[in-house]
Amino acid sequence: MLLETLGSAVLGLALAWAAAHRLPHRLPARALVLSTGVAGALFGAFVTHSALGSARLLVILVGALALSAASLSLLLRPAERFRRRSATA
Template sequence: MFWEALGSAVLGLALAWAAVRRLPHRLPARAMVLPTGAAGALFGAFLTHSALGSAGLPVILVGALAVSAASLSLLLRPAEGLRRRSATA
């Protein structure tokens, strides 16, 4: 269980770091993105482990990656060039 938690935290940090490097203009400050990635991955590992039991480390890490990506996607802001006005505005 220790390796699941450590691996998922490292995986979440790596995903958050890649998101900050790839999309700095669409994300808030790095100090908010990195902990969100790690916390999302830890929650995803907990959720996957609770749902599937001891399914194996790779399965737990895939669940951690999915929840971490979902939590990081909630931080994304719309791109400046893609804003559209509605017909009623």
Template sequence: MILEALGSAVLGLVLAWAALQRLSHRLPVRALVLATGIAGALFGDFVTHSALGSGTLLPSLIGAAVVSAASVSLLLRPAGRLRRRSVPA
């Protein structure tokens, strides 16, 4: 179980690092993104492990990757300026 959690944390770190490399201009501070990736992966692993039980390494890692990616995606800012169109009265 310790290795599963460690593997999930490393997976979350790798996913967050990849997001920083690809979308650094749209993400906040590096430390926040890395911490969010790790925390999301650990939470995803916990939820998947709780739902499926022990002995399911691959589904737990997939659950960790999904929740980690979703958590990091919540930190994304819009690409450009928000253009608001005024509605004619």
């Protein structure tokens, strides 16, 4: 269980760092992105472990990765070039 926790935290941190490095103009402050990635991964590992019991480590890490990516996607802002102004503005 300790390996699941450490593995999912490292995986969430790596995913959040990659997102912050790749999309800095579309994400808020880096500290918020990194903490959201780790928290999402830990929660994903908890949910996967609770749903499947003592499944394989790889399955739990995939669940952690999925929930971490989903929580990071909620932080994305729209790109500036696709934003349109209304006719009344």
